Amino acid sequence: MFIGHAAVGFASKAIVPRASLGVLLAAPFFLDILWPVFILTGLESARIEPGNTAFTPLAFDSFPWSHSLLMAILWGALFGFIVYVVSRSAAIGGVVALGTVSHWICDAVVHRPDLPLTPGGMIFVGMGLWNSKTATLAVELPLFALGVWLYVRATHPKDALGRWALAALVAFFLLAYAGAAFGPPPPSITAVAWGTLALVVVIPWAVWVDRHREVEAELS
Numbered sequence: 001m002f003i004g005h006a007a008v009g010f011a012s013k014a015i016v017p018r019a020s021l022g023v024l025l026a027a028p029f030f031l032d033i034l035w036p037v038f039i040l041t042g043l044e045s046a047r048i049e050p051g052n053t054a055f056t057p058l059a060f061d062s063f064p065w066s067h068s069l070l071m072a073i074l075w076g077a078l079f080g081f082i083v084y085v086v087s088r089s090a091a092i093g094g095v096v097a098l099g100t101v102s103h104w105i106c107d108a109v110v111h112r113p114d115l116p117l118t119p120g121g122m123i124f125v126g127m128g129l130w131n132s133k134t135a136t137l138a139v140e141l142p143l144f145a146l147g148v149w150l151y152v153r154a155t156h157p158k159d160a161l162g163r164w165a166l167a168a169l170v171a172f173f174l175l176a177y178a179g180a181a182f183g184p185p186p187p188s189i190t191a192v193a194w195g196t197l198a199l200v201v202v203i204p205w206a207v208w209v210d211r212h213r214e215v216e217a218e219l220s
């Protein structure tokens with residue numbers, strides 16, 4: 001899943017309006033920020049295999065440290081705890097922890113059975129929504145729209161930037177998603193890893209968007 005993770009981040013604003021959209025988006029993408037680092041360092045492995053699923057040519061051979069359920073829970077607990085310490089808000093820390101774990105749950109819907117429960121474990125899960133491109137888009141696009149709508153409803157722009165920087169961020173997500181769904185297969189797994197890592201630009205971008213928007217009075 002890709003923009004489905006973004007949906008979780010945007011929607012989280014309605015629960016913890018004081019938290020920055022930057023950290024709320026970082027949480028559901030956290031495992032996919034670790035993954036390229038682990039690929040580039042050789043800790044995890046993947047291949048380009050067109051047709052692996054209808055949606056993606058990526059074959060996730062081994063990613064137990066970023067994408068096992070146990071590690072997702074541990075990463076979520078760690079990230080949530082750090083955010084709790086910094087924000088002094090158990091609610092924000094809790095939402096960040098759950099947002100991080102939500103990545104694994106959303107991935108379990110779309111991946112074929114390649115997600116391990118534990119590192120070294122023999123049980124792999126995945127419901128395989130990616131076997132249909134149409135079904136993937138039919139689930140993920142409405143989710144994304146719902147998430148963005150919840151964010152827009154919880155905040156209003158302070159200035160023109162608050163409106164247009166958000167519109168540009170949403171457009172960026174949709175373009176990157178269209179590239180993944182309809183573009184040619186990537187040249188190498190190293191290119192995929194660097195490309196995925198480059199997507200962290202959405203985090204400072206979201207911080208910036210959020211600073212130009214105000215939380216609705218009844219939520220703050």
Ligand SMILES: [Zn+2]
Nearest residue numbers: 031032103107
């Ligand atoms: Zn993932």
